[in-house]
Amino acid sequence: MYKIGAVGxxxxxxxxxxxxxxxHPVTDEKEARTTVDRLAEENYGLIFVTEHVAQNIEDTIERYKKKLIPAIILIPSNQGTLGMGMDDINKNVEKAVGSNIFANSDK
Incomplete structure (x- = not known):
């Protein structure tokens, strides 16, 4: 059975x-990388990572996007959103559906 973790x-x-x-609270980039890698090795199927942490470890996050497990989901931090998580969702929907069904029709 897979576990679920949150990093930020x-x-x-x-x-x-x-x-x-x-x-799994982290305070710097090195600790964040180590924690995400450790969770991926320890049978975590889903890892939530705050956007503020993810922006500093984009290469680590990108490495796991190519794998089925673990799924890494970017979430806003208590400081607000950077839009990274929603951008990922839009890209995945566009890839699956063929167009961005969430696109703002006002533009």
Whole structure:
């Protein structure tokens, strides 16, 4: 059975603990890379990573996008969103459907 984890600054991911998701607070880029790699090796099927952490470890995140497991989902931090997670969703929907069904029709 796969586990679920969350990686990011402590304030952004602590709430995940209340619903049974293991939280892994990180404070710098090196610790973030090491944590994501360790979770991927330890049978985690889903890893939530805050966008503010992900922007500093894009090469690590990209490496796991090519693999089925673990799925890495970018989430906003308590500082707000950078739009990275929604961009990923839009790209995947466009790839699957053939067009971006979420595109803003006002443009």
């Amino acid at each position: 600054d402590k304030d952004s991911i602590l709430a995940f603990k209340s619903i049974g998701i293991e939280v």
